[in-house]
Amino acid sequence: MINEQIRDKEVRVVGADGEQIGVMSAREAQKIADEAGLDLVKIAPNAKPPVCKVIDYGKYRYELARKEKDAKKKQKTVEVKEIRISPNIEANDLNTKMNAAKKFLTKGNKVKVTLRFRGREMAHMNNSKHILDDFAEQLSEIAVVEKAPKVEGRSISMVLSEKR
Incomplete structure (x- = not known):
């Protein structure tokens, strides 16, 4: 979930450079993300409260895809x-x-x-x-x-x- 899709009352926010910002409402977290010109992405939805990170969503998806591709390269298929x-x-x-x-x-x-x-x-x-x-x-x-x-x-x- 990203940006306005996050409907939780309170979320734990992690900044773009990895530092803890704290627990706040989802609206405040969205304001912080908008000011930085980045997206608010829910990283750990099952945590109490859910953890959201202020990052560039496109870059985040690219990194995930790259990690997945590297993992596929390293595994060997046995025929x-x-x-x-x-x-x-x-x-x-x-x-x-x-x-x-x-x-x-x-x-x-x-x-x-x-x-x-x-x-x-x-x-x-x-x-x-x-x-x-x-x-x-x-x-x-x-x-x-x-x-x-x-x-x-x-x-x-x-x-x-x-x-x-």
Whole structure:
């Protein structure tokens, strides 16, 4: 809330340079803000009495937007990359997939390894679980199993994340 939108009887006023002016009526506070050529902005509406500050509202909004933008820049999004393999995968193909997983993990992403079954392969699902275990074991020096292998319909999947 700014300027005339503030309807409280009494407000605690903080000056433009941060010093406490005191507790007064909202009208008096508005007069002080008008004399300074600035806006009266309610900073802490839940305080008793509410805290208002005499500042330039446009500049205040700009600063808030800038702080928010900086906070967004600093946070890192973790993506989940998926690697799909089949139960009758050859050793060299498996090594290629492991190298891709290593690359994803070193970049800070999580890796979802999915073992997909088609047709008759469904009958031998439990015999193929060792492929995922071997995959996790091979990457054990740089990765840790975040979600253990779990059957989901026609596939078994697990999630690996980088060791910290």
